[in-house]
Every structure is written in C-alpha cells, then in structure tokens.
Amino acid sequence: MSYGDDRVYKKVEIIGVSKRGLDAAIQAAVTKAHKTxxxxxxxxxxxxxxxxxxxxxxxxxxxxxKVAFEIKE
Amino acid sequence: MSYGDDRVYKKVEIIGVSKRGLDAAIQAAVTKAHKTxxxxxxxxxxxxxxxxxxxxxxxxxxxxxKVAFEIKE
Amino acid sequence: MSYGDDRVYKKVEIIGVSKRGLDAAIQAAVTKAHKTxxxxxxxxxxxxxxxxxxxxxxxxxxxxxKVAFEIKE
Amino acid sequence: MSYGDDRVYKKVEIIGVSKRGLDAAIQAAVTKAHKTxxxxxxxxxxxxxxxxxxxxxxxxxxxxxKVAFEIKE
Amino acid sequence: MSYGDDRVYKKVEIIGVSKRGLDAAIQAAVTKAHKTxxxxxxxxxxxxxxxxxxxxxxxxxxxxxKVAFEIKE
Amino acid sequence: MSYGDDRVYKKVEIIGVSKRGLDAAIQAAVTKAHKTxxxxxxxxxxxxxxxxxxxxxxxxxxxxxKVAFEIKE
Amino acid sequence: MSYGDDRVYKKVEIIGVSKRGLDAAIQAAVTKAHKTxxxxxxxxxxxxxxxxxxxxxxxxxxxxxKVAFEIKE
Amino acid sequence: MSYGDDRVYKKVEIIGVSKRGLDAAIQAAVTKAHKTxxxxxxxxxxxxxxxxxxxxxxxxxxxxxKVAFEIKE
Amino acid sequence: MSYGDDRVYKKVEIIGVSKRGLDAAIQAAVTKAHKTxxxxxxxxxxxxxxxxxxxxxxxxxxxxxKVAFEIKE
Amino acid sequence: MSYGDDRVYKKVEIIGVSKRGLDAAIQAAVTKAHKTxxxxxxxxxxxxxxxxxxxxxxxxxxxxxKVAFEIKE
Amino acid sequence: MSYGDDRVYKKVEIIGVSKRGLDAAIQAAVTKAHKTxxxxxxxxxxxxxxxxxxxxxxxxxxxxxKVAFEIKE
Amino acid sequence: MSYGDDRVYKKVEIIGVSKRGLDAAIQAAVTKAHKTxxxxxxxxxxxxxxxxxxxxxxxxxxxxxKVAFEIKE
Known part of the structure; x- marks a missing residue:
C-alpha cells in the first residue's frame, strides 16, 4: 500500500468475548474475524x-x- | 450458550419499513434479516x-x- | 419503489480514498461498493x-x- | 419530485403528546404540523x-x- | 407543585422488559419503579x-x- | 394546561448575547423570543x-x- | 454589528440538494434560504x-x- | 484520601431548581443531595x-x- | 431467568479505582458494588x-x- | 480582520477554576490563557x-x- | 515508520478559512500548520x-x- | 494544591502506541508527555x-x- 492511490475499505462491527481481560477479548475478536x-x-x-x-x-x-479491511477487485 | 466461553458476534445495520407502526417495522426487519x-x-x-x-x-x-448473531466456525 | 410497502434495507460502512478531493473520494467509494x-x-x-x-x-x-441498499428476496 | 434536481428542504422540531402510545403521539404531531x-x-x-x-x-x-418539507418559490 | 419554588429531583435508570411491544415495556418499567x-x-x-x-x-x-421523582425532606 | 390532553409544541433555536454574564444572556434571548x-x-x-x-x-x-411554545389552532 | 451589544439570533435547519458536489449544495441551500x-x-x-x-x-x-440570522425589532 | 489506594465512588443524577440563577440552582441541588x-x-x-x-x-x-461520593464499607 | 418474561432492571453508575491496571479497576468496582x-x-x-x-x-x-441488577419484588 | 481572507486559527482546551461562580471561572481561564x-x-x-x-x-x-486565537506568520 | 514500535503522537485543533471551497480550506489549514x-x-x-x-x-x-504529528525526542 | 484556589489547567490530546497492551500504551503516552x-x-x-x-x-x-497539567505563572 502507498498513500495517494485510490482505495476502498470496508468496516464491520464485531464483539469479542473472553474471560481473560480486555486485551484478550480484543485479540479473540480480531483473530476470528481475520480467519472467517x-x-x-x-x-x-x-x-x-x-x-x-x-x-x-x-x-x-x-x-x-469495528474491524477494517481493504476491498480488492 | 453459557457465559465465560470465548465467542465472537457480528452486528449488521438494517432498516425495517412498515405502515403498521413501530413494533411492526421492528418485527419486519428482524424477520427478513433472520431469513436472508x-x-x-x-x-x-x-x-x-x-x-x-x-x-x-x-x-x-x-x-x-442493528441486529447481532454469533459467528460460528 | 413506492412508499407504504414493507421493505428492508441494509447499511454497510466503507471508506473511500482519493487524492482529488472530497467529492472524488465519495464517488470512488460509491462506485466500488456499487460494483463489488x-x-x-x-x-x-x-x-x-x-x-x-x-x-x-x-x-x-x-x-x-455508510451506503444503503434494499434486501430483496 | 425527481432525484438530481436542485431542491431545498426545511426541518422544524415539534413535540407530539398523546395518551394513546408512541404511534399515536407521532401521528398527532405530524397531523397538526401538516395542517398549521x-x-x-x-x-x-x-x-x-x-x-x-x-x-x-x-x-x-x-x-x-423533526418534520421536513420542501421550500418552494 | 408550582413553578418558581426551589425543588430537587432525582433520576434513576431502569430497563423494562415485555414481550407485548414498546408501549407495554415502558409501562411495565414505570409501574414497577413507581411501586418499589x-x-x-x-x-x-x-x-x-x-x-x-x-x-x-x-x-x-x-x-x-430514566425515571424522575422529587426528593422531599 | 392539564396532562393527558393531546397537544403539539414547537421548538426554535436562538442565540442570546449579553456582556453581563450567562444568566443575563439567557434572559435576553428568552425576552426577545417571547416578544417577537x-x-x-x-x-x-x-x-x-x-x-x-x-x-x-x-x-x-x-x-x-432551544425555546418551546405550544402550537394552538 | 459590534461585539458587546445585546443581540438575538435565530438558527434554522435546511437541506440543500445539488448534483454538482458539496460546495454547490451548500451554496444552493444558502441562496434559497437567503431569499425566502x-x-x-x-x-x-x-x-x-x-x-x-x-x-x-x-x-x-x-x-x-443550520443557517443563522439576527432577529431585529 | 490519597491517590493510589483502591476506592469505589457512586454517581447519582439530580436536578436542582431555583429562580435565582445557574449558580444558585447548582448550590441548591448540591445542598439537598449532601443532606439527604x-x-x-x-x-x-x-x-x-x-x-x-x-x-x-x-x-x-x-x-x-451528576453528584459523586465515595462508597465506604 | 428466561427470555420473554416481564422483568425490570436498574442501572447504577460507579467508579472503580486501582493502581493495577484497567482489568483490576473494573473488577474492584464490580466486587464492591456486588457486596454493598x-x-x-x-x-x-x-x-x-x-x-x-x-x-x-x-x-x-x-x-x-454502569452496573445492572434485576429489581425483584 | 475582514471576512473572505484566508486565515488559520488554533483552539486550545483549558480549565478555569474559581470559587466565585461560573462567570468568574470562565473569566479566570480566559485571563490566564490570554496572558500566558x-x-x-x-x-x-x-x-x-x-x-x-x-x-x-x-x-x-x-x-x-476551548479558547481560540489566530495563527499569524 | 514501521508498525509495532512504541511511538507517541500529538493532535492539535485548527480552523482553516478559505473562500475557494471545502478542499481549499482544508489545504490552507494543513499548509499553515505544517509550516508554523x-x-x-x-x-x-x-x-x-x-x-x-x-x-x-x-x-x-x-x-x-485536528492535525496530528509524531512527538520525537 | 488545595481546593478553592483559582487555578488554570491545560489539556493536550496525545496518542500512545505500544504492542504490549492497553495499560502499556497508556503508560507509554503518559511517560513521553510527562518528559517532553x-x-x-x-x-x-x-x-x-x-x-x-x-x-x-x-x-x-x-x-x-487527553492529558492535563496546571498552567503556572
């Protein structure tokens, strides 16, 4: 990625749940969204x-x- | 579902439209999102x-x- | 479309990026979301x-x- | 009305009061604003x-x- | 009550739950808060x-x- | 006015300006809106x-x- | 106008619509509100x-x- | 009180009413909440x-x- | 608890203070509110x-x- | 200053503290920010x-x- | 810059003013803040x-x- | 510092970045702002x-x- 190029991103809202604290709940949500x-x-x-x-x-x-990813062709 | 397990949910924003009042518009949106x-x-x-x-x-x-559902593997 | 019919819309959050100004960034995001x-x-x-x-x-x-479109059966 | 024409709308803030529930309070406010x-x-x-x-x-x-109406010449 | 007298009110946040619609959920919460x-x-x-x-x-x-009531001596 | 009757109010946004402090600026705006x-x-x-x-x-x-007044017939 | 004098302004909410971009939509709304x-x-x-x-x-x-103008006697 | 100790506070929402201005309305609410x-x-x-x-x-x-006070054992 | 029954909850605002980090401050506030x-x-x-x-x-x-609990008779 | 010229302002967030009321706390903050x-x-x-x-x-x-001042060359 | 390194940024609030439209007002503010x-x-x-x-x-x-820049030693 | 004295504080917005979690990112930002x-x-x-x-x-x-500090003469 380089600044200045036309790009489009999408944002999706998810909820991460974990009993091990805030950092763990964030990581859990990010890991699953990244995979699925x-x-x-x-x-x-x-x-x-x-x-x-x-x-x-x-x-x-x-x-x-909210997690964000680039929409590619 | 039992509290304490690691889980991830997704939230999606929809708009329900109905001429029969607020309760009906909510139910219409929920029904269609549930199906589609x-x-x-x-x-x-x-x-x-x-x-x-x-x-x-x-x-x-x-x-x-916003409607929410669990992301399963 | 005619007002008064039961309908359901979905809204999706996207980010348009362009070096040519605000109007162009909006149009870029709308064009790509419209296609993909x-x-x-x-x-x-x-x-x-x-x-x-x-x-x-x-x-x-x-x-x-946020961009919106109708959910059809 | 057709999309794409230059138009200007005005929004006005009103409060509808009714003992018959939310739908009725909305309809009461809209009716009176529509008339007056x-x-x-x-x-x-x-x-x-x-x-x-x-x-x-x-x-x-x-x-x-808030209720909205078009400002015509 | 007459306007102009010094008074103090308290506001409390509650959640009403009902399967019969929005008006019923509001009334359920108000009734219980009024009593308890x-x-x-x-x-x-x-x-x-x-x-x-x-x-x-x-x-x-x-x-x-949020429901509100006057704090009396 | 008695609670329980159907009524409609309108709210209008104004700005009061005074060099004599906050209370005076509020009173100045209310006085002029009340008159005009x-x-x-x-x-x-x-x-x-x-x-x-x-x-x-x-x-x-x-x-x-924002100042509010009842809309009468 | 000089700062320090008591004055009252009113704000009104309008919507400008134009196919020629953001600057044009703002100008369209301002022009019509200014006239009407x-x-x-x-x-x-x-x-x-x-x-x-x-x-x-x-x-x-x-x-x-929101557009603003002074309320004069 | 010294910073660094574990403590818990509670916040309560109240409304002070006075005809003598903003400072007086704040003081009236604080006085009554402090007492009752x-x-x-x-x-x-x-x-x-x-x-x-x-x-x-x-x-x-x-x-x-909102007024706040420490919850002690 | 089963969904669909009429219930009423109350929410109370508290502040947890701890030198051991965010998770600990949350747990401290929850523990004390749960007890007192x-x-x-x-x-x-x-x-x-x-x-x-x-x-x-x-x-x-x-x-x-904000912490929440059910209001029972 | 005349409207229409290109200008840039900066806004800074400060907190004024006074025991003499709201107007005095505002004036105290403005005076010190103006000087320092x-x-x-x-x-x-x-x-x-x-x-x-x-x-x-x-x-x-x-x-x-928030207090604001013009950035000059 | 590479992601993963400890860094600290500062954000400053400025106002750009231009008669040539929104894009120009943004650019004017950014240019002056970048220089001064x-x-x-x-x-x-x-x-x-x-x-x-x-x-x-x-x-x-x-x-x-709001404009942002990295705080370097 | 003792309550009741006239004082003025300034608030500045910063961003702390760390790979070691939320508590560490807060501490990193506070440490650098405290020094620089x-x-x-x-x-x-x-x-x-x-x-x-x-x-x-x-x-x-x-x-x-946002971090805050007292403005002294």
Missing amino acids: LQKLSWFEVQDIRGHVGDDGTVTEYQVIL | LQKLSWFEVQDIRGHVGDDGTVTEYQVIL | LQKLSWFEVQDIRGHVGDDGTVTEYQVIL | LQKLSWFEVQDIRGHVGDDGTVTEYQVIL | LQKLSWFEVQDIRGHVGDDGTVTEYQVIL | LQKLSWFEVQDIRGHVGDDGTVTEYQVIL | LQKLSWFEVQDIRGHVGDDGTVTEYQVIL | LQKLSWFEVQDIRGHVGDDGTVTEYQVIL | LQKLSWFEVQDIRGHVGDDGTVTEYQVIL | LQKLSWFEVQDIRGHVGDDGTVTEYQVIL | LQKLSWFEVQDIRGHVGDDGTVTEYQVIL | LQKLSWFEVQDIRGHVGDDGTVTEYQVIL
Missing part, C-alpha cells in the same frame, strides 16, 4: 461491557469493535 | 423515521436497527 | 480524514460513509 | 419522554420529532 | 433493544429509561 | 460561547438555546 | 448525504445545514 | 433548562447534574 | 481516566462504569 | 464541574473551555 | 461552517480540523 | 484503536488520550 471474514488492517474499540457471575467476579469481558 | 442473513440473537434500535403522505398521515414507519 | 457489493440506493457521510505528505500537501482525502 | 405549518415530506424521531400519573400509569407519551 | 422505588413524575427513553427467538420473532422488547 | 416569536413555555441550553476583547476580558457571553 | 427566509449571517454543516443512481454515480449531494 | 443522600465529593453539569413565565421572564433555572 | 449494593448481572464501561504521579507513572486507573 | 498563551478571539464551554466541601457548599466551579 | 507548528502526519475534519455575505453568497468556508 | 511537554496531573482516554498484522495478531494498541 477477511485479512484485517486495523480495529477501533466502540464499547466495553461484561458479565458478572454470582460471586461478584467478572466472568467475561465483551469488547465491541 | 443469519439466525439473530438480539437487536438495538438506532433511529426512528417515517414518511408522510399527501393527507398528513404517516404512510410508513422506518426503524433503523 | 450491491446496487446502492443512498449514502451518508460519517467522517472525513486525510493524509499529509512530507511537503505539507494533502496527499489523499479519506471519506468514511 | 406546511405539507410535510418525512419525520425523524429525536427523543421519547412521558408523564406518569399518581397511580403509576403513563398518562401521556411525548415524542420529540 | 418512589412515586414517579416523568420518564425519558434512553435506548430500545430486544431479544430474537429461534424462529425469528421478537420474543421481548427492552426499553432503557 | 411567541409566548414561550420553557428553554433548553444547547451551547455556551463568548467573545474575548483585546484586553483579555470576556466582552460578551453567547448562549445557544 | 431572511438575510443570513453564517451556516453550520450538520450532515452530508446523497443519492446513488442505477449506474453507481452520485446523482445528488444533500447537505443538511 | 450522602456527603458529596464533586458534581458534573449534564444539562441546563428552565421555565418561562407568562410575562417572558425566566421563572426558574433547572440544572441537571 | 446488590447482586449484579452485567456492567458497561462509560469512561476511562487516571492519575499521574510526580515521576510520570500512572499511579491509578479510574474506570467509570 | 496568546491574545484570544473567542471561547466555547465544553463542560462544567465543581468540588463540594465537607459542609455541602460548592467550594469551586471548574469550567472546561 | 510541525510536520503533520494526518488530519481529521471536526466541523464545517461558513460565512454568508450580504448578497447571499458563501464568502468563506471554515473547516475545523 | 509538562509534568502531568491526570489523563482521560478518548478512543482505543489498533493495528492488525498479516497473521491476524494485534501488532500494536493505540490509545488516544
């Missing part, structure tokens, strides 16, 4: 949420992100 | 709009929503 | 960004837009 | 509020909307 | 969401609202 | 800005507000 | 949208703006 | 509104704020 | 802030979150 | 906060503003 | 405004942007 | 983004923050 959707270029965090278990521990972190 | 896109888990309303006929009645309600 | 994704109905600009070259000139304009 | 202001083209919901009576029932729904 | 929290004065809708069943029907509407 | 537009019911502050003189004093406060 | 509404002081762009023709070209640019 | 809820640490203004009397004077200022 | 307020169902991150010590290290992370 | 940064043209209020003393009085008002 | 502030990497449009002359023509376009 | 700009008081996270490598791993986390 398309080779990604970057991501943007939209929102952070999570689930709380009966004992008051965070049982999962949920990170809503 | 994927088995949905939940929806989030983004915006509500509508068209007005020549006689001043609301001829259609337009509900912009 | 679906026959579009309208677009909405979300954000405008750009890249600056070493000599201080704008080397590319980046327009983030 | 101008022949409307479309509406956009901005906010939804309401008043609660002494017995805990919703005594009125208040829908804040 | 305090005698309410008004409400403001913050967000609208919902759950989708396996057959693609909306199995519940979720309305996030 | 319509008998107002309430106002909502949208934004607060101001102009700075050559000596670093605030030479005027500018308050952007 | 009032002598304008400034404008603020709120949103940019557009319509796409069957061949994938942008057939019109729609610019939503 | 909890010993406050700080406040954040969310919105400013007001009521207009029949003669066009501001009969009350309404300031919506 | 109510058995929580989920959380939503609103804002992330922090304090900087004299030597330029982050001495504490502050995470503002 | 640059001769200002205008300001825009971003946020209003404050600190509450042990006796429930507002011990200081904090106004977050 | 620092060698820029990219820009982000925040807002678009403008001034209207007595004859209803747009006498200047004002583009508020 | 000014002795900081606090930070506020604005946005979180990141870059994805060819193998689908997050190659860097980018945290956009």
Whole structure:
C-alpha cells in the first residue's frame, strides 16, 4: 500500500468475548474475524461491557469493535 | 450458550419499513434479516423515521436497527 | 419503489480514498461498493480524514460513509 | 419530485403528546404540523419522554420529532 | 407543585422488559419503579433493544429509561 | 394546561448575547423570543460561547438555546 | 454589528440538494434560504448525504445545514 | 484520601431548581443531595433548562447534574 | 431467568479505582458494588481516566462504569 | 480582520477554576490563557464541574473551555 | 515508520478559512500548520461552517480540523 | 494544591502506541508527555484503536488520550 492511490475499505462491527481481560477479548475478536471474514488492517474499540457471575467476579469481558479491511477487485 | 466461553458476534445495520407502526417495522426487519442473513440473537434500535403522505398521515414507519448473531466456525 | 410497502434495507460502512478531493473520494467509494457489493440506493457521510505528505500537501482525502441498499428476496 | 434536481428542504422540531402510545403521539404531531405549518415530506424521531400519573400509569407519551418539507418559490 | 419554588429531583435508570411491544415495556418499567422505588413524575427513553427467538420473532422488547421523582425532606 | 390532553409544541433555536454574564444572556434571548416569536413555555441550553476583547476580558457571553411554545389552532 | 451589544439570533435547519458536489449544495441551500427566509449571517454543516443512481454515480449531494440570522425589532 | 489506594465512588443524577440563577440552582441541588443522600465529593453539569413565565421572564433555572461520593464499607 | 418474561432492571453508575491496571479497576468496582449494593448481572464501561504521579507513572486507573441488577419484588 | 481572507486559527482546551461562580471561572481561564498563551478571539464551554466541601457548599466551579486565537506568520 | 514500535503522537485543533471551497480550506489549514507548528502526519475534519455575505453568497468556508504529528525526542 | 484556589489547567490530546497492551500504551503516552511537554496531573482516554498484522495478531494498541497539567505563572 502507498498513500495517494485510490482505495476502498470496508468496516464491520464485531464483539469479542473472553474471560481473560480486555486485551484478550480484543485479540479473540480480531483473530476470528481475520480467519472467517477477511485479512484485517486495523480495529477501533466502540464499547466495553461484561458479565458478572454470582460471586461478584467478572466472568467475561465483551469488547465491541469495528474491524477494517481493504476491498480488492 | 453459557457465559465465560470465548465467542465472537457480528452486528449488521438494517432498516425495517412498515405502515403498521413501530413494533411492526421492528418485527419486519428482524424477520427478513433472520431469513436472508443469519439466525439473530438480539437487536438495538438506532433511529426512528417515517414518511408522510399527501393527507398528513404517516404512510410508513422506518426503524433503523442493528441486529447481532454469533459467528460460528 | 413506492412508499407504504414493507421493505428492508441494509447499511454497510466503507471508506473511500482519493487524492482529488472530497467529492472524488465519495464517488470512488460509491462506485466500488456499487460494483463489488450491491446496487446502492443512498449514502451518508460519517467522517472525513486525510493524509499529509512530507511537503505539507494533502496527499489523499479519506471519506468514511455508510451506503444503503434494499434486501430483496 | 425527481432525484438530481436542485431542491431545498426545511426541518422544524415539534413535540407530539398523546395518551394513546408512541404511534399515536407521532401521528398527532405530524397531523397538526401538516395542517398549521406546511405539507410535510418525512419525520425523524429525536427523543421519547412521558408523564406518569399518581397511580403509576403513563398518562401521556411525548415524542420529540423533526418534520421536513420542501421550500418552494 | 408550582413553578418558581426551589425543588430537587432525582433520576434513576431502569430497563423494562415485555414481550407485548414498546408501549407495554415502558409501562411495565414505570409501574414497577413507581411501586418499589418512589412515586414517579416523568420518564425519558434512553435506548430500545430486544431479544430474537429461534424462529425469528421478537420474543421481548427492552426499553432503557430514566425515571424522575422529587426528593422531599 | 392539564396532562393527558393531546397537544403539539414547537421548538426554535436562538442565540442570546449579553456582556453581563450567562444568566443575563439567557434572559435576553428568552425576552426577545417571547416578544417577537411567541409566548414561550420553557428553554433548553444547547451551547455556551463568548467573545474575548483585546484586553483579555470576556466582552460578551453567547448562549445557544432551544425555546418551546405550544402550537394552538 | 459590534461585539458587546445585546443581540438575538435565530438558527434554522435546511437541506440543500445539488448534483454538482458539496460546495454547490451548500451554496444552493444558502441562496434559497437567503431569499425566502431572511438575510443570513453564517451556516453550520450538520450532515452530508446523497443519492446513488442505477449506474453507481452520485446523482445528488444533500447537505443538511443550520443557517443563522439576527432577529431585529 | 490519597491517590493510589483502591476506592469505589457512586454517581447519582439530580436536578436542582431555583429562580435565582445557574449558580444558585447548582448550590441548591448540591445542598439537598449532601443532606439527604450522602456527603458529596464533586458534581458534573449534564444539562441546563428552565421555565418561562407568562410575562417572558425566566421563572426558574433547572440544572441537571451528576453528584459523586465515595462508597465506604 | 428466561427470555420473554416481564422483568425490570436498574442501572447504577460507579467508579472503580486501582493502581493495577484497567482489568483490576473494573473488577474492584464490580466486587464492591456486588457486596454493598446488590447482586449484579452485567456492567458497561462509560469512561476511562487516571492519575499521574510526580515521576510520570500512572499511579491509578479510574474506570467509570454502569452496573445492572434485576429489581425483584 | 475582514471576512473572505484566508486565515488559520488554533483552539486550545483549558480549565478555569474559581470559587466565585461560573462567570468568574470562565473569566479566570480566559485571563490566564490570554496572558500566558496568546491574545484570544473567542471561547466555547465544553463542560462544567465543581468540588463540594465537607459542609455541602460548592467550594469551586471548574469550567472546561476551548479558547481560540489566530495563527499569524 | 514501521508498525509495532512504541511511538507517541500529538493532535492539535485548527480552523482553516478559505473562500475557494471545502478542499481549499482544508489545504490552507494543513499548509499553515505544517509550516508554523510541525510536520503533520494526518488530519481529521471536526466541523464545517461558513460565512454568508450580504448578497447571499458563501464568502468563506471554515473547516475545523485536528492535525496530528509524531512527538520525537 | 488545595481546593478553592483559582487555578488554570491545560489539556493536550496525545496518542500512545505500544504492542504490549492497553495499560502499556497508556503508560507509554503518559511517560513521553510527562518528559517532553509538562509534568502531568491526570489523563482521560478518548478512543482505543489498533493495528492488525498479516497473521491476524494485534501488532500494536493505540490509545488516544487527553492529558492535563496546571498552567503556572
């Protein structure tokens, strides 16, 4: 890629869920989107949420992100 | 589904249009997305709009929503 | 299309990049999405960004837009 | 109206109030604006509020909307 | 209540859930908050969401609202 | 006015300018709108800005507000 | 006009439509509002949208703006 | 309090109403919340509104704020 | 809990503070709210802030979150 | 300054703190920025906060503003 | 620059003013910031405004942007 | 510092980049700003983004923050 060329990207919104913390939830989402959707270029965090278990521990972190990839011919 | 497992969801933005009111416009959009896109888990309303006929009645309600479904292998 | 019929639209987020200015970046994104994704109905600009070259000139304009098309059976 | 012609629209913010629910509050506002202001083209919901009576029932729904109409010569 | 007197209100965020549509979900939340929290004065809708069943029907509407009541001595 | 009756309000955006502070800028805008537009019911502050003189004093406060009045037949 | 005098402005929301690009759509809206509404002081762009023709070209640019003018006695 | 210790705060949304101006409405809300809820640490203004009397004077200022206090064991 | 039943939730805004990072600040806030307020169902991150010590290290992370729990009879 | 000439302004975000009320906090911030940064043209209020003393009085008002000045050669 | 290295960027908010249209106002702001502030990497449009002359023509376009550059030792 | 004294702070927007996760990206940005700009008081996270490598791993986390410091004479 070089700046100045005409290009078009697409952004898709996904949610990564992991019990191992924020960094892990981001990586989980990016890994799956990279495999099942398309080779990604970057991501943007939209929102952070999570689930709380009966004992008051965070049982999962949920990170809503937009991931972006180039649309090629 | 059980909380604590690593999962990834995708969210898609759609617009449902119906002349029968807000609830009907939501249901119309959900039904079609469920059939043509994927088995949905939940929806989030983004915006509500509508068209007005020549006689001043609301001829259609337009509900912009995000619908979400799990990405499975 | 006539108002009052039940319809469902989908919106997709894309980024058009062009060195020829804002109008050109919009047209570039719309053209490619029209060809590779679906026959579009309208677009909405979300954000405008750009890249600056070493000599201080704008080397590319980046327009983030949502494009919409009808989901047919 | 045909797409591609130069046109100018005006948007006005109104609040419709009705005890019969959201759809009715929208229709009430659109009807009155259509009669007292101008022949409307479309509406956009901005906010939804309401008043609660002494017995805990919703005594009125208040829908804040923008309504739009074309400015003709 | 008469305008011009010094008063203080409190706002609380609640979520009403009902399978019977938006108006019903609002009324359900208002009724319960009115009984378990305090005698309410008004409400403001913050967000609208919902759950989708396996057959693609909306199995519940979720309305996030702020409800307000006066703080008396 | 009594709650429960069908009513329609209109909101208009105005900017009050005064050198005597925020309260005065709000009152100035409300007074003029009340006289030249319509008998107002309430106002909502949208934004607060101001102009700075050559000596670093605030030479005027500018308050952007929405004012609301009932549309009667 | 000189800074420091008490003044009141009004803002009105309009939509300019033109097939000749963003600058032209802004100018079209400003020209018509200036003639049919009032002598304008400034404008603020709120949103940019557009319509796409069957061949994938942008057939019109729609610019939503607020225009402002002073309310004189 | 010293920085670096684990602590938890709670924020509550209240509305102060006073006819004596913005500063007074803030102080009124803070005083009552301090007495009836909890010993406050700080406040954040969310919105400013007001009521207009029949003669066009501001009969009350309404300031919506969030107030915060530490949750102790 | 099963989807489709009428339920009401309440959301409360709290701030967790910890020097051990973002995940720890979230867990700290959730743990204390779970004990002193109510058995929580989920959380939503609103804002992330922090304090900087004299030597330029982050001495504490502050995470503002909304926590939610069901209101039972 | 005359409209129509090419010009460039810079905006800087500052926080003014005063115990004497909102107007005073704005003026304090503007005065110091005018002296230590640059001769200002205008300001825009971003946020209003404050600190509450042990006796429930507002011990200081904090106004977050953006101040703007022209960049000259 | 290569991805993966620790880097720090700074963003500065500026306003470009030009009578020749949106592209020109962006370029004007970028050129001056590049010369007087620092060698820029990219820009982000925040807002678009403008001034209207007595004859209803747009006498200047004002583009508020954030420009970014790397902080080097 | 003691509450109640007139003070003025400045906020600056920076972006920290690190491959070691969110906490590290925040600390990296704070450390460099503390050294090259000014002795900081606090930070506020604005946005979180990141870059994805060819193998689908997050190659860097980018945290956009505002950092604040007191303006002294």
